[in-house]
Amino acid sequence: MDHPDTPLAELPLDEIIVCPQCDAVYRLQRPADGERAACERCHTALITPRDNAGLQIIAVAVAVMVLIIGASVFPFLTIDAAGNRNAVSVLDAALAFAGGPMILLSLATAALIFFIPLLRVLLTLYVLVPIVLDRPPARHAVAAFSLSEELRPWSMAEVFAIGCAVALVKVADLADVGFGPAFYMFGALVVLVIAQDRFLCKWSVWNSLEHPKKS
Amino acid sequence: MQMVRMELSGTSQEILSARDLGIVACTRCSKPAPMGAQTCSRCGHRLVSRDRQSLQRVWAFWTVGLMCYIPANTYPMLKTRTLFQVDESTIIGGAVELAHHGNWGIAFIILFASVVIPLAKFMAVAFLAISVKQRSVTSQRQRHYLYEVVEYIGRWSMIDIFVVAILSSLVQLKSLAAINPGTASIFFALSVIFTMLAAQAFDTRMIWDTQTKDEGLKTND
Ligand SMILES: [Zn+2]
Numbered sequence A: 001m002d003h004p005d006t007p008l009a010e011l012p013l014d015e016i017i018v019c020p021q022c023d024a025v026y027r028l029q030r031p032a033d034g035e036r037a038a039c040e041r042c043h044t045a046l047i048t049p050r051d052n053a054g055l056q057i058i059a060v061a062v063a064v065m066v067l068i069i070g071a072s073v074f075p076f077l078t079i080d081a082a083g084n085r086n087a088v089s090v091l092d093a094a095l096a097f098a099g100g101p102m103i104l105l106s107l108a109t110a111a112l113i114f115f116i117p118l119l120r121v122l123l124t125l126y127v128l129v130p131i132v133l134d135r136p137p138a139r140h141a142v143a144a145f146s147l148s149e150e151l152r153p154w155s156m157a158e159v160f161a162i163g164c165a166v167a168l169v170k171v172a173d174l175a176d177v178g179f180g181p182a183f184y185m186f187g188a189l190v191v192l193v194i195a196q197d198r199f200l201c202k203w204s205v206w207n208s209l210e211h212p213k214k215s
Numbered sequence B: 001m002q003m004v005r006m007e008l009s010g011t012s013q014e015i016l017s018a019r020d021l022g023i024v025a026c027t028r029c030s031k032p033a034p035m036g037a038q039t040c041s042r043c044g045h046r047l048v049s050r051d052r053q054s055l056q057r058v059w060a061f062w063t064v065g066l067m068c069y070i071p072a073n074t075y076p077m078l079k080t081r082t083l084f085q086v087d088e089s090t091i092i093g094g095a096v097e098l099a100h101h102g103n104w105g106i107a108f109i110i111l112f113a114s115v116v117i118p119l120a121k122f123m124a125v126a127f128l129a130i131s132v133k134q135r136s137v138t139s140q141r142q143r144h145y146l147y148e149v150v151e152y153i154g155r156w157s158m159i160d161i162f163v164v165a166i167l168s169s170l171v172q173l174k175s176l177a178a179i180n181p182g183t184a185s186i187f188f189a190l191s192v193i194f195t196m197l198a199a200q201a202f203d204t205r206m207i208w209d210t211q212t213k214d215e216g217l218k219t220n221d
């Protein structure tokens, strides 16, 4: 970092950063907290440090965990038509396919909207809590963070949340539909999941896992 | 929020790729390693400068996804039973019916979300896979942006399945009315999943390789 004129090719590997999306190479410069370092040609965010990001992510993760569990137990929609009443929870929705070969779809739905989001939250906490407390990384933290990142696209709690709203619109004129407590939990979940993705700087996490602070 | 522009090498404005510098970066944790290293020293992921098998996997997943998309449209998505009738409609059939009843807005949204977007995703992935094999008139940045859009939208297509799940569990009103999932739902879900896998299998670094070649051919700039 001290020799800004050194050609990129001659820099040691720990002084460069490679864009994982387009393979562009840059001289590593750590942005200040709150700034974002982005790739010049594909605009992928490379380093996005934030003040207290670790604590914020942990707080959000705990909230997400509580919401996922809560939103799965309580009913999210109720329906009323000519004296027939029905209230459904996430579990009921996942079991909607439970007949014949559709059972696979039930399992997949349950995984996408409940088990994978929950697992990702637990993995995030497992990896980040020791880092934030300035302790050595947890055992297998690298594998845990890798798995968490791999599962990211398959965690669909927030897609399901929007699905609730769509379903509501579709049956609204057929019957009396009401919100259960879980509906609002899902609403909060959408916001928190987006916030969590914004707070997390993957580069910083990988860096902390590789070079833990000595405590 | 401020953007920091990553400093480019020396005086040249050209962006070098890791492959040009004899470096291979981990696709999982982005740690650079010298070319020839087999696994990432930080996360243990397999290191490949360019995934040569990437396109094969893209086309394999793409084909399965497209094959699943056909029965997803020919079989009924929902089975609706009311007091007087049983209705089994496909995605398109349901939208047409809504349009007949004057609900043009909802019919249009359903057609757009469940037909236009999935087909657009297939075309986009195919276009990207073909474009890295030959010169493309579309700029690298546009194609990269297209990839990001496809990757972002991919998981949101599962919303159709979730809506079917919600409706089927919610509308169970004994003799009055009941909605049950149709055979199409399983194919639609598979189609979405395989399209997501196809997009994930695509090695985006290949988009930028052609640019380097193209620019080498150009003398101006
Ligand atoms: Zn980039």
Ligand SMILES: [Zn+2]
Pocket: B026, B027, B028, B029, B030, B031, B040, B041, B042, B043, B044, B045
């Ligand atoms: Zn790695």
